[in-house]
Amino acid sequence: MSVSERLLILAEGYSTDPHYAKTMNGVLRYRRQEVVAVVDSERAGEGRDGVPVVATVADALQFAPTAALVGVATQGGRFPPTWRDVLKDCIRAGLTIENGLHQMLGDDAEMTALAAEHGVALHDLRRPPAGLDCPTGANLEVPAQIVLTVGSDCAIGKMTVSLELDRAARARGIASQFVPTGQTGIAIAGWGISVDAVIADFIAGAAERLVVEGAERGGKLLWVEGQGSLIHPAYSGVTLGLVHGSAPHAFVLCHQAGATEIDGYPGATLPPLRELVALHEMISLPHRKAPVLCIAVNTRFLTSDDEARAAIDAIAAETGLLADDPVRFGADRLLDAALAGLPTLDLAPTALGRAPTWG
Amino acid sequence: MSVSERLLILAEGYSTDPHYAKTMNGVLRYRRQEVVAVVDSERAGEGRDGVPVVATVADALQFAPTAALVGVATQGGRFPPTWRDVLKDCIRAGLTIENGLHQMLGDDAEMTALAAEHGVALHDLRRPPAGLDCPTGANLEVPAQIVLTVGSDCAIGKMTVSLELDRAARARGIASQFVPTGQTGIAIAGWGISVDAVIADFIAGAAERLVVEGAERGGKLLWVEGQGSLIHPAYSGVTLGLVHGSAPHAFVLCHQAGATEIDGYPGATLPPLRELVALHEMISLPHRKAPVLCIAVNTRFLTSDDEARAAIDAIAAETGLLADDPVRFGADRLLDAALAGLPTLDLAPTALGRAPTWG
Numbered sequence: 162m163s164v165s166e167r168l169l170i171l172a173e174g175y176s177t178d179p180h181y182a183k184t185m186n187g188v189l190r191y192r193r194q195e196v197v198a199v200v201d202s203e204r205a206g207e208g209r210d211g212v213p214v215v216a217t218v219a220d221a222l223q224f225a226p227t228a229a230l231v232g233v234a235t236q237g238g239r240f241p242p243t244w245r246d247v248l249k250d251c252i253r254a255g256l257t258i259e260n261g262l263h264q265m266l267g268d269d270a271e272m273t274a275l276a277a278e279h280g281v282a283l284h285d286l287r288r289p290p291a292g293l294d295c296p297t298g299a300n301l302e303v304p305a306q307i308v309l310t311v312g313s314d315c316a317i318g319k320m321t322v323s324l325e326l327d328r329a330a331r332a333r334g335i336a337s338q339f340v341p342t343g344q345t346g347i348a349i350a351g352w353g354i355s356v357d358a359v360i361a362d363f364i365a366g367a368a369e370r371l372v373v374e375g376a377e378r379g380g381k382l383l384w385v386e387g388q389g390s391l392i393h394p395a396y397s398g399v400t401l402g403l404v405h406g407s408a409p410h411a412f413v414l415c416h417q418a419g420a421t422e423i424d425g426y427p428g429a430t431l432p433p434l435r436e437l438v439a440l441h442e443m444i445s446l447p448h449r450k451a452p453v454l455c456i457a458v459n460t461r462f463l464t465s466d467d468e469a470r471a472a473i474d475a476i477a478a479e480t481g482l483l484a485d486d487p488v489r490f491g492a493d494r495l496l497d498a499a500l501a502g503l504p505t506l507d508l509a510p511t512a513l514g515r516a517p518t519w520g
Numbered sequence: 521m522s523v524s525e526r527l528l529i530l531a532e533g534y535s536t537d538p539h540y541a542k543t544m545n546g547v548l549r550y551r552r553q554e555v556v557a558v559v560d561s562e563r564a565g566e567g568r569d570g571v572p573v574v575a576t577v578a579d580a581l582q583f584a585p586t587a588a589l590v591g592v593a594t595q596g597g598r599f600p601p602t603w604r605d606v607l608k609d610c611i612r613a614g615l616t617i618e619n620g621l622h623q624m625l626g627d628d629a630e631m632t633a634l635a636a637e638h639g640v641a642l643h644d645l646r647r648p649p650a651g652l653d654c655p656t657g658a659n660l661e662v663p664a665q666i667v668l669t670v671g672s673d674c675a676i677g678k679m680t681v682s683l684e685l686d687r688a689a690r691a692r693g694i695a696s697q698f699v700p701t702g703q704t705g706i707a708i709a710g711w712g713i714s715v716d717a718v719i720a721d722f723i724a725g726a727a728e729r730l731v732v733e734g735a736e737r738g739g740k741l742l743w744v745e746g747q748g749s750l751i752h753p754a755y756s757g758v759t760l761g762l763v764h765g766s767a768p769h770a771f772v773l774c775h776q777a778g779a780t781e782i783d784g785y786p787g788a789t790l791p792p793l794r795e796l797v798a799l800h801e802m803i804s805l806p807h808r809k810a811p812v813l814c815i816a817v818n819t820r821f822l823t824s825d826d827e828a829r830a831a832i833d834a835i836a837a838e839t840g841l842l843a844d845d846p847v848r849f850g851a852d853r854l855l856d857a858a859l860a861g862l863p864t865l866d867l868a869p870t871a872l873g874r875a876p877t878w879g
Binding site: 295296298356357358359360361362364365366391392393394395396397398399400401402403404405406426428429430431432436440443444446447448 | 654655657715716717718719720721723724725750751752753754755756757758759760761762763764765785787788789790791795799802803805806807
């Protein structure tokens with residue numbers, strides 16, 4: 162995957178859905194300069210963050226796209242039937258396809274035949290790479306400081322927090338890298354492994370490979386995108402494999418203000434945040450005991466800044482840690498707290514650090 | 521898979537290796553009455569627990585086997601090259617194959633063609649079943665008491681402890697079921713899912729399916745075979761997915777006397793056992809907070825019973841929990857402690873409970 166495409170985002174029927182259009186929204190926020198158009202026949206003529214919405218792939222060709230990115234995360238990870246024609250139009254137009262759904266285009270005989278005919282590459286972002294295995298210990302040798310975002314639940318902004326902290330660090334000239342571990346992160350950054358899609362025995366090995374690659378890409382400070390939650394009844398295995406395999410020096414704990422139980426799991430009450438902090442510190446690798454450095458609070462459901470600030474202050478008081486909402490109030494205070502907790506980090510600016518890849 | 525086969529165990533070159541012959545040893549211990557012979561040309565003429573060892577598959581046919589079970593766990597889970605001929609001899613002799621290695625016979629064109637020609641079934645025990653997904657909450661509705669073995673490391677006897685407790689419970693007439701979660705457990709019990717081989721997102725869903733099936737098989741008391749350890753740098757993800765997906769009412773914590781770090785991971789020191797007890801209780805489902813009921817101590821490296829008893833007593837004193845080695849001293853004291861911790865268990869004997877499947 163290249164990170165300098167002219168991207169057409171496919172969001173047919175979904176471009177205004179905040180949940181299903183998660184990948185589109187992430188790419189619009191963090192890879193905006195590459196996006197040339199969005200396809201959604203139900204919203205043609207509108208704009209999304211200044212990007213034109215068109216009805217068909219044919220209408221989009223005036224913007225000279227080079228690749229089409231599947232911008233939705235559907236229920237069950239399968240393509241709606243009407244999408245097959247949209248995808249075929251893209252292939253016939255010579256566009257590379259970037260697909261983060263569970264349903265792999267590379268396993269679809271009709272799509273692969275058409276792609277071969279038109280010389281088009283099909284990138285299935287969630288397909289695990291070959292040769293995964295258990296961690297080797299290379300995660301403990303990575304020449305970088307590693308910070309993993311963890312959380313009290315799924316889908317509360319761990320990827321966004323990692324990206325905002327990376328962006329803020331780059332703005333200060335730090336050789337910072339975002340390390341993607343899920344399909345939207347991969348679609349944004351152009352590399353990574355969807356750790357929830359690997360064989361269970363190899364979660365930690367996949368995470369190790371990612372931090373090794375993050376350092377090889379020049380990162381001295383790695384922000385590893387977290388997944389799930391240690392206390393999530395469905396996804397905790399992925400979370401703990403990531404906690405151990407990415408071998409973080411420290412955590413940033415993400416929490417949605419006001420949440421009291423795991424979304425969609427009635428009765429799965431959240432423990433007090435100070436217990437969740439203790440749990441992460443207790444379960445971190447004995448080789449590398451990792452503290453929680455600060456709390457990233459998602460205040461999107463609080464309408465006023467005053468309410469948001471009050472919620473953040475209450476969390477800071479409860480945990481004794483600095484807390485802030487990096488989307489609402491900027492990432493600098495969280496970054497200050499994180500850097501203060503990483504005293505051995507080499508802060509010398511580098512060419513890599515000076516030039517943000519996105520934003 | 522049937523549980524009333526006449527089994528030929530394939531252990532060519534490995535029948536005296538305590539590590540690689542793990543599956544053979546488990547099957548000899550817990551499915552002994554079905555085993556008719558072992559193939560190992562290097563040990564032909566010897567006996568293993570009273571079972572004749574023969575040089576070739578042809579030599580074994582006098583014992584009228586109906587199935588051949590791959591009795592070894594090789595490095596990397598692949599067949600040594602010389603084994604292909606042994607497997608082909610079995611298929612030509614009409615034997616069903618039960619294979620717990622990572623390398624799937626069903627994906628091997630030569631083996632599947634030969635099996636089709638001879639009308640032979642190839643069972644790959646580690647192949648995940650179709651249709652796995654996230655847990656649905658059915659794990660919390662299972663009409664049984666669920667006990668999961670957990671441990672301070674891999675390969676210290678969690679499967680054996682579960683099997684010994686199941687056997688002791690059956691001997692008391694309790695409707696008890698062993699719930700297999702790995703290849704050797706599956707080879708012993710004849711059903712199950714190898715949870716380390718499923719897609720990472722579906723570990724908990726696979727575990728849920730197993731406890732549902734354990735109850736459907738008549739178990740009112742389920743002993744779920746644990747995997748890995750919450751503190752294992754490579755396999756912890758599988759462990760936590762199993763902890764949440766199997767929704768245990770309680771844990772039995774397994775520990776090898778004298779161990780101070782994770783085997784093969786220098787520097788991965790074990791925490792005090794009382795901290796490990798607290799960690800499991802803290803991370804158990806909020807719906808169903810699970811206590812550790814007792815400690816199963818593996819004393820195989822202590823030569824005298826006095827030393828073993830002293831090590832067990834020290835662990836009991838440290839944790840405040842009953843401790844014992846169920847292999848060395850019998851499982852009854854551990855079972856008493858477990859039953860005392862499951863006050864709502866229906867102990868009424870049933871036909872199922874009265875007739876142990878193995879031993």
